[in-house]
Amino acid sequence: MIQATQLSKVFRDKKRGEIRAVDGVSFMCRPGEIYGLLGANGAGKTTTLRMLATILAPSAGTATVAGFDVVKQPQEVRAHVGFLSTATALYDRLTAAETVEYFGQLYGLDAATIARRTNEIFKALDMDEFRDRRCAKLSTGMKQKVSIARTLVHDPPVMIFDEPTNGLDVMAARSITDFIRQCRDRGKTVIFSTHVMSEVERLCDSIGIIHSGRMCAEGTLEELKGRYRKDNLEDIFISVSEDGHANS
Amino acid sequence: MRIRNSLIVYRKELRDMLRDKRTIRSMVIIPVIAMPLIIVGIGTLMGHLEQEAKKEPSKVMVSGGQDSPKMLAALQNVPDIQISPYQSDAKQEVSDKEIGALVEIPAGFDSVLSSNKTAQVSIGYYENDDKSELAKERLQQFFDDYRDKMARAALTARGMPTNLLEPFTVAATNIAPPSKVSAAAIGGWILYMVIIFSFSGAMYPAMDLTAGEKERGTLETILSSPVSRTDLVIGKFLMVMTASIITTALSLTSMGASIAWAGRSAGAGADAAFKLSFDPTSVLAIVILLVPLAVLFAVVLIAVALLAKSYREAQTYVSPLMFLVIIPAIVGALPGVELNWKTALIPILNVSLVSKEIFAATYHWSYIALIFATTCLYAAIGIAAAVHMFNREEVLFRT
Secondary structure: OEEEEEEEEEEEEOOOEEEEEEEEEEEEEOOOEEEEEEOOOOOOHHHHHHHHOOOOOOOEEEEEEOOEEOOOOHHHHHHOEEEEEOOOOOOOOOEHHHHHHHHHHHOOOOHHHHHHHHHHHHHHOOOHHHOOOEHHHOOHHHHHHHHHHHHHOOOOOEEEEEOOOOOOOHHHHHHHHHHHHHHHHOOOEEEEEEOOHHHHHHHOOEEEEEEOOEEEEEEOHHHHHHHHOOOOHHHHHHHHHHHHHHHO | OOHHHHHHHHHHHHHHHHOOHHHHHHHHHHHHHHHHHHHHHHHHHHHHHHHHHHHOOEEEEEEOOOOOHHHHHHHHOOOOEEEEOOOOOHHHHHHOOOOOEEEEOOOOOOOOOOOOOOOOOEEEEOOOOHHHHHHHHHHHHHHHHHHHHHHHHHHHHOOOOHHHOOOOOOOOOOOOOHHHHHHHHHHHHHHHHHHHHHHHHHHHHHHHHHHHHHHHOHHHHHHOOOOOHHHHHHHHHHHHHHHHHHHHHHHHHHHHHHHHHHHHHHOHHHHHHOOOOOOHHHHHHHHHHHHHHHHHHHHHHHHHHHOOOOHHHHHHHHOOHHHHHHHHHHHHHOOOOOOOOOHHHOOOHHHHHHHHHHHOOOOOHHHHHHHHHHHHHHHHHHHHHHHHHHOOHHHHOOO
């Protein structure tokens, strides 16, 4: 479960002054549900997700993730979350198995549990072939699988994906979206950000459209279609963004 | 803080570093292979060039002396001096390094003794030019010997004893044990190298584990794990310290071995000069003082390198710090800079000064305690600063 309440983040820039990257965003994402955070580049998606993953601290407001408060219990939050983004790279000089082992240790798992989880995940994602290959030598798709394995090793109840298919080819992107769907089917709470409309249409149970740091529209795809009288998400998104732009 | 997490981070960084060819190059290959090559190579080359220069006779020009054939004949007989015909632009020839020196002989030089006068021979040379300096030395030696011979001959001719020239001699002998002399002479120098190596050994890993991680995108990955930022800094700091200690140890070992080798190949006399035996108490005292200094280096480097977005940018921040390390270390070695309550508070300089005293077997225990305490304090402030930096979002996510 993720519950964001008036989440805000202000950055101070020498040239541009105060920047409200996220401005009073509230939403809820339940277990067994995929919540899609949709927005243009610079809308505040990454900052929102980084706050949920406790990589950044909110300037105001808070959120509870898996029952823990992101401000007061950041370490507990991180222990119950799997966070994956295009910015979360892998250590080139560790092998796939060593990477998963390292994160397993940091999540506080014992050696036997790490070995069992690694075997399960590597089998499920068909990774045994490159298990002992260093990450530097892996293809982009293989690296994505290692990243997934890294986020899954502690079997977290909440998964946070920040533009996970960005820069991937069709095959690699498909394996990620399949994986996101599997997470939901296993009852995990899933939130992911993207600017690819088709991914949202295919995957998401709920959608939040974010513009200039503010949540401009929220609901299921059908609800949004009805509210904006449009029959596809792209038109809805443009309409919401224009309204948001006019109001900001 | 959980030491378990710091150790997990440390083990991973260690494994990562041992697989990194760049680290191995800077940590092992340069100190172990390049250092001996430089020391032995340059030493051998310089020795060889010096020998070659000494084999070659010095070209000189002589102005005047036509009325002193005895002296001229003696000068012509010196095997390592070659007289070139005098030219009017002789001074220019010296400046152009065509000849080594110009000798001006006053008129009536040979008859100066019988006329009870003093004559002055002038030697014109090119200061700091090796060949010219050698020519000057050879000429001076010749004239000293010639003067001695003239004076002795004059005394004998007048029936006087020649010991009038040298009624007594003075002999100065080193009575301190040779090992102690060596320790005092090169102890300060070794300490200086240790300070430089422990800093330079920490530079590469400090940059790689901070700015390098940012550049490769792995910093965000590790920040998304439950490890606290304090544990992360401690783990990284332990790694930087390890690299610093290994580099220092390898560099010193290889340097010591090459100096010993160079000394041995230079002959038995030089070999004896390098027989060092430091007093274990002084070595222990200095090691105890150096540990907090190495900690200070590691944490300052981590904190500064973290400011950079990329490895390259980190290099521009960290390289000038080298001067901050070298300058106090050099100042500490200068004569006249003394240990007092003020200099005892200046980091690096204080360790350098007190070590000089320790090598001379003087133990100012109050200063040693003060310096150890202040260096520990600076190191603690450094650790707090590095942890603080790791908690600043604008530093971690600088764009």
